[in-house]
Amino acid sequence: xxxxxxxxxxxxxxxxxxxxxxxxxxxxxxxxxxxxxxxxxxxxxxxxxxxxxxxxxxxxxxxxxxxxxxxxxxxxxxxxxxxxxxxxxxxxxxxxxxxxxxxxxxxxxxxxxxxxxxxxxxxxxxxxxxxxxxxxxxxxxxxxxxxxxxxxxxxxxxxxxxxxxxxxxxxxxxxxxxxxxxxxxxxxxxxxxxxxxxxxxxxxxxxxxxxxxxxxxxxxxxxxxxxxxxxxxxxxxxxxxxxxxxxxxxxxxxxxxxxxxxxxxxxxxxxxxxxxxxxxxxxxxxxxxxxxxxxxxxxxxxxxxxxxxxxxxxxxxxxxxxxxxxxxxxxxxxxxxxxxxxxxxxxxxxxxxxxxxxxxxxxxxxxxxxxxxxxxxxxxxxxxxxxxxxxxxxxxxxxxxxxxxxxxxxxxxxx
Amino acid sequence: xxxxxxxxxxxxxxxxxxxxxxxxxxxxxxxxxxxxxxxxxxxxxxxxxxxxxxxxxxxxxxxxxxxxxxxxxxxxxxxxxxxxxxxxxxxxxxxxxxxxxxxxxxxxxxxxxxxxxxxxxxxxxxxxxxxxxxxxxxxxxxxxxxxxxxxxxxxx
Numbered sequence: 001x002x003x004x005x006x007x008x009x010x011x012x013x014x015x016x017x018x019x020x021x022x023x024x025x026x027x028x029x030x031x032x033x034x035x036x037x038x039x040x041x042x043x044x045x046x047x048x049x050x051x052x053x054x055x056x057x058x059x060x061x062x063x064x065x066x067x068x069x070x071x072x073x074x075x076x077x078x079x080x081x082x083x084x085x086x087x088x089x090x091x092x093x094x095x096x097x098x099x100x101x102x103x104x105x106x107x108x109x110x111x112x113x114x115x116x117x118x119x120x121x122x123x124x125x126x127x128x129x130x131x132x133x134x135x136x137x138x139x140x141x142x143x144x145x146x147x148x149x150x151x152x153x154x155x156x157x158x159x160x161x162x163x164x165x166x167x168x169x170x171x172x173x174x175x176x177x178x179x180x181x182x183x184x185x186x187x188x189x190x191x192x193x194x195x196x197x198x199x200x201x202x203x204x205x206x207x208x209x210x211x212x213x214x215x216x217x218x219x220x221x222x223x224x225x226x227x228x229x230x231x232x233x234x235x236x237x238x239x240x241x242x243x244x245x246x247x248x249x250x251x252x253x254x255x256x257x258x259x260x261x262x263x264x265x266x267x268x269x270x271x272x273x274x275x276x277x278x279x280x281x282x283x284x285x286x287x288x289x290x291x292x293x294x295x296x297x298x299x300x301x302x303x304x305x306x307x308x309x310x311x312x313x314x315x316x317x318x319x320x321x322x323x324x325x326x327x328x329x330x331x332x333x334x335x336x337x338x339x340x341x342x343x344x345x346x347x348x349x350x351x352x353x354x355x356x357x358x359x360x361x362x363x364x365x366x367x368x369x370x371x372x373x374x375x376x377x378x379x380x381x382x383x384x385x386x387x388x389x390x391x392x393x394x395x396x397x398x399x400x401x402x403x404x405x406x407x408x409x410x411x412x413x414x415x
Numbered sequence: 416x417x418x419x420x421x422x423x424x425x426x427x428x429x430x431x432x433x434x435x436x437x438x439x440x441x442x443x444x445x446x447x448x449x450x451x452x453x454x455x456x457x458x459x460x461x462x463x464x465x466x467x468x469x470x471x472x473x474x475x476x477x478x479x480x481x482x483x484x485x486x487x488x489x490x491x492x493x494x495x496x497x498x499x500x501x502x503x504x505x506x507x508x509x510x511x512x513x514x515x516x517x518x519x520x521x522x523x524x525x526x527x528x529x530x531x532x533x534x535x536x537x538x539x540x541x542x543x544x545x546x547x548x549x550x551x552x553x554x555x556x557x558x559x560x561x562x563x564x565x566x567x568x569x570x571x
Contacts, residue, residue, distance in 0.1 A: 340488070364549065383457050410500040412511030
């Protein structure tokens, strides 16, 4: 007998969560592009394995960071650029090479690959595709004898050797496993997003297939990951301001807090506020002690997530103020007495002009259409529901079934 | 419409309080055949206190539903008017939830199962109107009025 245990809440039912979920839906890596990214990094691996420099020396080639935890969103303030992070675990002679040499070797091996632009960064080599997808390949060497995939990532700014060149301790793989263990699948979130993607014309247009393949990857499967996508989006918007210089708070640090504060069955707005609040508190404690925030990989303390940000206390205080602003706004939205004329402007400021405008319009049209077609339902607290009845949550199930929608025509005096 | 007689005030009163726990009877006057109920609705984002005024003289016109709090926000210059789908917008505004000419509601129908859900619909559309500037719930406006004859202008 198959037991199907449901968990979590449908993020498209609560009105505030629905707005946030639609924003997350709009910015996350579409399933079609996820499949494309997987195909691309598998092709890159084959290309490298066929090269003289890397033949037999690629021990593992796997997604890390956002790609590994389904938290990929569009880059910076854009709506259609995606960075995909890949770890290339190298063996053989690479163990004894200088970090700059390893990065240069990788750059050279990828030079001319499919006519793509290749850029060497301080810790990775980036392949830039014409559709604005970027593949960041970070070379690491394994620390044998230690926990699985504990490694050192090559760090060298180049173009010349420097005393700052180093092999930075990392275990992206163990962190991903830790993240997943703390953010289990919530079936209602997973199903709601799968349904949302399948209903989306963009997916069908992108995929150019009649049937969705069984193995299609639909992305976020719990509220914590959705909240992580939203806080990353907010950070991207804030740090796309040209007046802000320097690095922005790292995604992996935000992912750490998302998993740390994850609670089963939480609402999306609660998850988002929970992440923000935890960071705000930790920054306040650090700044109060005159120290910079220190966040390390919970599976490997030498893997310090905050090694490049913040550079000073002012930077972390600035981010804490950003987060405070977001929390204050969300709490106002949920107060039951929000100024709705100002809400769209605030949301656009937080999550981006185009995305928010589209989301608000889309929700209003869907709701209006449901009302006109009498597809809505009601809670006995006077709430309106327009979601599919199959996804109704236990709280919603309290709706008195005797109250059915009925057709009516809004009337009234001429404008 | 299930019987010869319209639904009585007492029947409306019992049904409203059974279906909507936040509603209370503010006035119940059998002698003058009128009643007023007040309750809270939370259709989408904000919470509203609404009041429903009804008398047996309103079997065709229907109950008057007013939003007591918060004050409804007006948007002068909007295509729908400063406050859409209302009667007496500038004096004693109350919601226009149905087309009386089409008999979408009469005194033989339930306030609890028609008027209150339609009020929730109205409030949800009102919120989206504030957010987008567009009324997405459809409807019609009265363009001229003479006696009981409405001249309707299709809207949306």
